[in-house]
Amino acid sequence: MLAHPITLFVDGYFTSTWDAGCFVTLTEKQLEFTTARALLRDGQGVPAALHQHTAIARIPAFQHGDFWLTESLAIIEYLEDAFPTPAVLPAEPWRRARARQIMIWLRSDMRALREERPWQFAIYPGTYAPLSPAAERDARELCDLVTRLETTNELPHWTIAHADLTFALMRIARTGYPLADAVQAFLVRGIARPSVRAYLDHPRPPNPPPYARS
Numbered sequence: 001m002l003a004h005p006i007t008l009f010v011d012g013y014f015t016s017t018w019d020a021g022c023f024v025t026l027t028e029k030q031l032e033f034t035t036a037r038a039l040l041r042d043g044q045g046v047p048a049a050l051h052q053h054t055a056i057a058r059i060p061a062f063q064h065g066d067f068w069l070t071e072s073l074a075i076i077e078y079l080e081d082a083f084p085t086p087a088v089l090p091a092e093p094w095r096r097a098r099a100r101q102i103m104i105w106l107r108s109d110m111r112a113l114r115e116e117r118p119w120q121f122a123i124y125p126g127t128y129a130p131l132s133p134a135a136e137r138d139a140r141e142l143c144d145l146v147t148r149l150e151t152t153n154e155l156p157h158w159t160i161a162h163a164d165l166t167f168a169l170m171r172i173a174r175t176g177y178p179l180a181d182a183v184q185a186f187l188v189r190g191i192a193r194p195s196v197r198a199y200l201d202h203p204r205p206p207n208p209p210p211y212a213r214s
Contacts, residue, residue, distance in 0.1 A: 073100075
């Protein structure tokens with residue numbers, strides 16, 4: 001399937017952590033791909049032209065030849081299966097399960113933090129209220145998880161879960177939340193990763209999006 005072109009349909013402002021994970025995976029695997037911008041509007045969802053191709057209409061959407069897929073975790077796992085080297089998930093089953101656990105948690109939890117600190121604030125400065133108690137708990141849990149990974153050697157080598165955590169930490173680090181030294185060191189290393197840097201440095205419209213995405 002290498003001969004088939006790959007297209008990643010993304011938020012046109014490049015401010016979605018879920019788009020970012022797919023973009024980083026493609027970059028890490030050194031695959032040739034193009035991005036197609038889907039300029040979303042709040043309440044309108046995925047452009048109608050994509051509905052006929054995707055079983056579940058979401059952005060990011062992924063096209064590999066005639067095959068279409070949505071949901072970022074499904075896209076990442078498809079790429080890991082279809083193009084196993086270089087790997088973005090650990091080889092050991094228990095380490096791979098830990099990485100997947102983290103990735104699922106980031107997508108399904110931290111709702112208060114994601115609502116109060118949409119990732120666009122990491123790129124486009126804005127005004128924001130102090131974190132609510134619920135969002136503060138989310139931030140502490142996120143930092144506690146990163147501290148655990150820094151001290152337990154559960155995931156000693158970089159994985160796509162590390163990229164997901166890096167993007168998650170940017171929600172709070174770039175909006176004034178204090179980070180412990182170990183967490184700050186994790187973030188600095190994560191941002192320095194060339195594949196992560198490629199997403200962060202991607203050209204964007206000059207003004208922030210008129211909506212908030214996770």
